[in-house]
Amino acid sequence: MDLATPIRSRAVVVSGTGGVWHVRDESGGEHEASLRGRLKLPKNSALKLAVGDDVMISRDSAGTQWAISEILPRRSQLARRAPSGAFGERIIAANVDQVVLVFAAAKPEPHLRMMDRFLVIAEANGIEPRIVINKVELVGEGTAQDMFAPYAAAGYPLHFTSVKQQLGLTELHDQLVGRTSVLTGPSGVGKSSLMNAMYPGLNLRVGEISESVNKGRHTTVGALLHPLPDGGYVVDTPGLREVGMWELSADGLAHSFREFRPFASECKFSDCSHRKEPGCAVLAAVDSGAITGDRYESYLGLRDEMEAEVVPAGKPKRR
Numbered sequence: 347m348d349l350a351t352p353i354r355s356r357a358v359v360v361s362g363t364g365g366v367w368h369v370r371d372e373s374g375g376e377h378e379a380s381l382r383g384r385l386k387l388p389k390n391s392a393l394k395l396a397v398g399d400d401v402m403i404s405r406d407s408a409g410t411q412w413a414i415s416e417i418l419p420r421r422s423q424l425a426r427r428a429p430s431g432a433f434g435e436r437i438i439a440a441n442v443d444q445v446v447l448v449f450a451a452a453k454p455e456p457h458l459r460m461m462d463r464f465l466v467i468a469e470a471n472g473i474e475p476r477i478v479i480n481k482v483e484l485v486g487e488g489t490a491q492d493m494f495a496p497y498a499a500a501g502y503p504l505h506f507t508s509v510k511q512q513l514g515l516t517e518l519h520d521q522l523v524g525r526t527s528v529l530t531g532p533s534g535v536g537k538s539s540l541m542n543a544m545y546p547g548l549n550l551r552v553g554e555i556s557e558s559v560n561k562g563r564h565t566t567v568g569a570l571l572h573p574l575p576d577g578g579y580v581v582d583t584p585g586l587r588e589v590g591m592w593e594l595s596a597d598g599l600a601h602s603f604r605e606f607r608p609f610a611s612e613c614k615f616s617d618c619s620h621r622k623e624p625g626c627a628v629l630a631a632v633d634s635g636a637i638t639g640d641r642y643e644s645y646l647g648l649r650d651e652m653e654a655e656v657v658p659a660g661k662p663k664r665r
């Protein structure tokens with residue numbers, strides 16, 4: 347037994363499948379740890395361990411086995427929510443600081459509806475979104491800025507990057523340091539290229555690991571945490587794309603469109619759906635151009651989807 351190694355240590359859960367958890371302690375050592383023994387949970391929580399959780403780990407007297415003895419309070423969680431909490435929730439990752447949405451200015455064309463969906467998921471979970479528009483050199487930075495002006499106006503942090511021309515990489519890197527970031531976006535927009543450009547030599551295979559780990563297993567990997575060399579983590583999750591709109595509350599939807607907020611509170615009816623009610627301040631804002639037609643269309647699409655996905659019995663449909 348190595349006496350220099352403390353018997354109790356603080357760690358972060360970096361992955362987990364079917365009861366086997368991998369944790370990373372404060373000096374960067376990774377251990378396999380079981381969820382055995384008397385687990386101390388924060389008061390009145392039905393807390394289940396998730397990737398990203400801060401935990402205390404301890405070793406048995408033989409000094410060979412690590413066990414998770416305590417889950418420390420969560421700062422945040424990215425969850426798939428059930429309507430009115432009736433079906434519980436599944437935690438994708440804990441202690442996520444930001445959701446970094448990567449899209450390309452072109453090749454592939456940015457899918458704004460998808461971006462709006464991801465923004466809503468982040469907002470509904472109370473996690474700060476950050477938008478990255480990569481491949482800006484294909485359209486020019488000015489054009490890219492015009493394309494995404496409504497998002498900048500709504501207050502979302504935006505980065506314009508080009509891996510090819512090494513643009514905006516330092517600024518984006520600065521925003522990842524020391525934070526736990528979920529990196530997501532459509533295929534081919536340059537997520538891997540960005541990570542490799544910001545962290546040369548690290549060869550982070552974000553997106554590829556979770557797929558290979560998931561292959562041939564019944565247990566779903568919620569997420570994987572990749573430690574960054576200068577502090578912080580990138581969360582690799584296959585789960586975010588599958589978050590259905592039924593998991594969010596309809597009332598919360600308008601609030602999750604950041605620029606709708608000041609208007610939604612001015613509607614004549616407090617339960618306004620912002621579709622065709624008289625005295626709807628959101629509709630008025632669309633008419634005046636304060637809210638763009640595109641964003642409003644996204645709202646309507648997600649609202650329809652959300653309402654269609656909840657069948658009368660209150661049971662969510664599975665696709």
Ligand SMILES: Nc1nc2c(ncn2[C@@H]2O[C@H](COP(=O)(O)OP(=O)(O)OP(=O)(O)O)[C@@H](O)[C@H]2O)c(=O)[nH]1
Pocket residue numbers: 480481482483484507508509510511531532533534535536537538539540553
């Ligand atoms: N023109 C241009 N091409 C880029 C840029 N960044 C990445 N690419 C190219 O875009 C293609 C896709 O890049 P990836 O990094 O594999 O994209 P990804 O988002 O990781 O895709 P998935 O792993 O499938 O989700 C590659 O051919 C890259 O060389 C850029 O800034 N400009």
Ligand SMILES: [Mg+2]
Pocket residue numbers: 537538539552553554
């Ligand atoms: Mg990739």
Ligand SMILES: [Zn+2]
Pocket residue numbers: 610613614618619620621623625626627628629
């Ligand atoms: Zn309204």
